[in-house]
Amino acid sequence: MTQQSVQPEAASDPGPAPGQRTPRTGGLLLKELTMPIVLAAFATYLLVNMLLMEVPESVDFPGPRFFPAVITGVLYFLVIVQVVQSIRHWSAGNLTAESEDSAIRFAWGSLLWVVGGFLGFALLLEFLGWIIAAGLLFWCVAQGFGAKRPIMSLITGLTVSSLAYIAFDMALGLSLPSGILGGGF
Template identity: 50%
Template sequence: MSAPALPETITPVNVGRELLMPALLLALAAYLSYGMLTMQVPDSVAFPGPRFFPLLITIGLVALTILDIADIFRRAARYRQHTAAQTDQVELAYTAPIMVSAAEPTKALDHRSLAWVTLGFLFFALTLPYTGWVIGAGLLFWCVARGFGATRPIFSLVVGLTVSSFAYIMFDMILGLSLPSGILGGSF
């Protein structure tokens, strides 16, 4: 008889590792909040103003981080309940306390995926003035998609260029916030 499938859980040992990303996201939200509070904005600026979008991003970051933290602790509690139930079953079956470890094996770090994402961000940061927003962000999207395991590179590139073009239009043409245009500078 095989044991029932363990629902998605997290071992207590991994809780600290799992909380690293939410901690970084909260630090980023705090940095954005500090930037918004110390920003010098003239009184003549109309709504939405330069504080509006950072405020939306900060609220979104905090909300998603709270949900992520709640999920981490929910999975840890589920693990404790599952292992306690397993231990009780083993004790009843053998009439002697036997501790059963249901720890999941840790997954190895995927260096190739990490390299795609990290080098993509580095390339984006170093070449943004030359490639411009549309091409740079499109290539960044493609690199991150490859890092996450996308199997259709042309499709990822087209989606990345489309999303980056939309972002360029939103920020540059609608909000009046200039983004680097790079080699496409004369086209827009």
């Protein structure tokens, strides 16, 4: 009687060949769907509050629900596009263990630029006014996303915020804070 060594099945499976990717299923798909889930939650929050908003009958079009409705619609559209793209990518087998380990990195510096920009905008809006505060917010967000030309980002931000100020003030008749440019301080 000879003794045979019994090896577990896992030991006989050599794994993927060098350079060959190992397909992954659940974990990476969930990571890819994290942002669409957050956007869908935010869009739902906007939708619920927009529907709960009390609007007098005498309000003309576009009214206070128009811009939140546009933003909500765009957010839901982006969520659908991202989910479809993630599922197609996942079902094609393009999500792998290697891409899971190397592709998803969290950039704390970017988060700090964006959150700091929003915090600064909220705190300085009344003092600096819309044009300067929104221009600086644009610049901070651009830095957070890795802009290579900070002066161009600042000029673009100030231009866009100036156009928004003019549009709200002249076209819609709504006043935004003018801050130091309006002589308020």
